[in-house]
Amino acid sequence: NAGVMQNPRHLVRRRGQEARLRCSPMKGHSHVYWYRQLPEEGLKFMVYLQKENIIDESGMPKERFSAEFPKEGPSILRIQQVVRGDSAAYFCASSPSTGTGNTIYFGEGSWLTVV
């Protein structure tokens, strides 16, 4: 049973380009979370999605960032017109539900570098 799969692991983009980060949750998990880890900072919640629905996007920057989790395929975090400040590690996690008895599984992360 594969864990949470993220790709690409490393992505380099020039300022103004678009970055797309993908996350396939663990089999049987319908809840996906995205977190961002800026250099030398702690992890911060970005968005929580269930299949075809955004449940909580209170941690997402208001502009340039969007996330989706379609009925088929991985969850995608999209960053348009990237800037240097977007350089960070982006972690995806999944859980089978949000009940307190369910642990959360993290992916290996996607490291975005904006040059």
Place this chain on the structure above:
Amino acid sequence: KNEVEQSPQNLTAQEGEFITINCSYSVGISALHWLQQHPGGGIVSLFMLSSGKKKHGRLIATINIQEKHSSLHITASHPRDSAVYICAVGSQGAQKLVFGQGTRLTINP
């Protein structure tokens, strides 16, 4: 003041020493997580606690809900335990975890 505070921020010890990392939080929670992150690597979930104590191998995690405090202990520490250990709390299940700044642990041979 951060909602989740960890101490110490950095810890260096010799192989074999008993390690304790502390986490204090200021919000009501449903669960507390201890995570491990190796440099440039992914995040591994070590424990999820809502009460009491859990043990896995050389790792022990405890939580005191009344005092809003948790500790992670490592017995017989080994250089491969060198990593950043992160405390995270959730107030509504798994979503919207709030993370501590992490404790960077270095175990010297």
